[in-house]
Every structure is written in C-alpha cells, then in structure tokens.
Amino acid sequence: MARREELTDEQWAILEPLIPETPRRDDGRGRPELHSNRAVMNGILWVLRTGAAWCDLPDRFPSGTTCFRRFSRWVKSGVLRHILEALAQHLEEVGQINLSECFIDGTFVLAKKGAQRFGKxxxxxxxxxxxxxxxxxxxxxxxxxxASPHEVTLVEATLDEIVTVGRPERIIGDRAYDSDPLDQRLAAKGIELIAPHKSNRKRAVTQDGRALRRYRRRWKIERLFAWLNAFKRVLTRWERCADHYTGFVHLAFSIILMRRYL
Structure with missing residues (x-):
C-alpha cells in the first residue's frame, strides 16, 4: 500500500503519460537516469506535503539532489504546468468544470531568503x-x-494563467476587486465582475443585487486555499526562484484535481 505522500497506482496511471522521459544525448554521452519518474515524483510530493528540505528526504526516495534537479527541469520545461492543464481540460471536456461563475482571491505568502517576485x-x-x-x-x-501591488491590479495577469480552454463568464471577488476601470476592461472581454462595493465608494451603485447573491458562494475559494494549505511547502516560500514556487503550487493543484478522477 502506498504511503499518504506517495502516488497510488491509479494516480500514476493518470500522470505517467503526461511526464516525458528524458531523451538521451545525440552523442550518446552522459549517464542514464537511475531512478524512474515515479520514484522521483514521490520524492517531490514528500517535500511538497511535508515542507521539509530536499536534503531531508528519507532513504526510500531518490536523493534530494536527484529529486531537485528533475523538479527544476520539469519546471523549466513546463511539465508541471502541462500536467495541471491536461487534468483541468479533461475535466472540462467531461463537464466537471463549471465556468459559469468563477472566484478569485489572493493570499500573502511569507518569503524566506532572497527571492524573485517578493515585496514588502x-x-x-x-x-x-x-x-x-x-x-x-x-x-x-x-x-x-x-506582495506589494494591490490585488485589483493582478486580476488580468491571473486570468491569463487559466489552464482551461473556456474562459469564465463571471468573476466573483471581495471588496478589494470593486473597481470601475477593471469592471469595464473585463466587460470588454465578455466577463462580468461581481464584487461588493467598498464603503468609501463615491460613484453611484453599479452592482446588481441579484447578481451579488452569487457572492455568498465565495466560501468555495476559501475552501480551496484550505486544501492548498495541506501542502506545507507552499505555506511558506523557501524557493529563491519564483517559478519553482509556482511549480509546487501547480503540482498541489494537480493532486487536488485528480481527486475528481478517482
């Protein structure tokens, strides 16, 4: 029986086709990889779930150096994002992704050491x-x-990272997203923005009361953050490279999506 942090046979059957084997060099030089992708992925998942350092990987996994190098290669080549994309698009095809209303939110993650994309x-x-x-x-x-920019300025960049083929019909956020310019820009893209008005709003009320009822279901994205927090490596950012941190989040979200498969 697989341990909690290791992939089951059913999970690996889903992931294996999405992870390419490392091609050999044309000149035949270089050592062949000694450890399978599954063994390395299990080591990466152990780090993701526990939040421990690579050097603390138990002996049942490949070495921390091996796991980190392959993780870094998968991040740079887009493998981890591709896994998330493939899983989400399959669920979209079978009708298990609902884009009629989508929720957006941001959270602050403490960054240790020197890092890319961090602020005061x-x-x-x-x-x-x-x-x-x-x-x-x-x-x-x-x-x-x-962390320095306001969340309202990051909405469109976040929309660009959506991995499904379709796009949201509505975006629901909290008061931080109450912005007439953002509302107009999203409307031009065919997306309705739903957010409660700020208490200091000076312009006339623009939010329809009936549409605002959808805001009551915003707890679903809070639940998603709770699911994400089960993966300790993303609670605090230890990676200097921002793409490495994002890669961990992509992998955590992929594990969450696989629950719909099995």
Missing part, C-alpha cells in the same frame, strides 16, 4: 499568490507576484 508589506516580505477557482471550487489558474 505590513506583514513582512512576501509573495502574493493569486488563484482562480471554478463554480465548484476547483483550481483553474495561479499567478505569483510581489
């Missing part, structure tokens, strides 16, 4: 993790940025 806030130096979820709370896209 009242809570310290960190990264802003922006996430979009579908009507059922499944992850559709993630964008990492410096």
């Amino acid at each position: 806030t009242k809570r310290g130096k960190g990264t802003k993790l922006m996430v979009i979820a579908d009507a059922t709370g499944l992850p559709l896209g993630v964008h990492t940025s410096s």
Whole structure:
C-alpha cells in the first residue's frame, strides 16, 4: 500500500503519460537516469506535503539532489504546468468544470531568503499568490507576484494563467476587486465582475443585487486555499526562484484535481 505522500497506482496511471522521459544525448554521452519518474515524483510530493528540505528526504526516495534537479527541469520545461492543464481540460471536456461563475482571491505568502517576485508589506516580505477557482471550487489558474501591488491590479495577469480552454463568464471577488476601470476592461472581454462595493465608494451603485447573491458562494475559494494549505511547502516560500514556487503550487493543484478522477 502506498504511503499518504506517495502516488497510488491509479494516480500514476493518470500522470505517467503526461511526464516525458528524458531523451538521451545525440552523442550518446552522459549517464542514464537511475531512478524512474515515479520514484522521483514521490520524492517531490514528500517535500511538497511535508515542507521539509530536499536534503531531508528519507532513504526510500531518490536523493534530494536527484529529486531537485528533475523538479527544476520539469519546471523549466513546463511539465508541471502541462500536467495541471491536461487534468483541468479533461475535466472540462467531461463537464466537471463549471465556468459559469468563477472566484478569485489572493493570499500573502511569507518569503524566506532572497527571492524573485517578493515585496514588502505590513506583514513582512512576501509573495502574493493569486488563484482562480471554478463554480465548484476547483483550481483553474495561479499567478505569483510581489506582495506589494494591490490585488485589483493582478486580476488580468491571473486570468491569463487559466489552464482551461473556456474562459469564465463571471468573476466573483471581495471588496478589494470593486473597481470601475477593471469592471469595464473585463466587460470588454465578455466577463462580468461581481464584487461588493467598498464603503468609501463615491460613484453611484453599479452592482446588481441579484447578481451579488452569487457572492455568498465565495466560501468555495476559501475552501480551496484550505486544501492548498495541506501542502506545507507552499505555506511558506523557501524557493529563491519564483517559478519553482509556482511549480509546487501547480503540482498541489494537480493532486487536488485528480481527486475528481478517482
């Protein structure tokens, strides 16, 4: 029986076709890889779930150096994003992704060491993790940025990271997203923005009361963040490279999506 942090046979059957084997060099030089993709992925998942350092990997996994190097290669070549994209698009094809209303929110992630894409806030130096979820709370896209910019300025960049073929019909956010210019830009793309008005709004009320009832279901993206927090490596950012941190989030979201497969 597989341990909790390791892939089951059913999970690996889904992931294996999405992970390419490393091609040999044309000149035949270089050592062949000693460890299978499944063994390495199990090691990466152990780090993702526990939040431990690569050097602390138990002996039942390949070495931390081996797992980190392959993880880094998969991030650079887009393998981890491709896995998330393939899983989401399959669920979209079979009708398990609902784009009629989607939720957006951001969370602050404390960044340790020197890092790319991090900034100062009242809570310290960190990264802003922006996430979009579908009507059922499944992850559709993630964008990492410096924690300094306001969330309303990161909405369109987050929309660009959506991995499904279709695009949201409505985006639901909290008061931070109450912005007439953003509302107009999204409307030009065929997306309705739904957000409660800020208490200091000076212009006339623009939010329809009936549409605003959808805001009551915003707890679904809060639940998604709770699911994500089960993967300890994303709770605090230890990666200097922003793409490595995003890669961990892509992998965590892929594991969440696989629950719909099995």
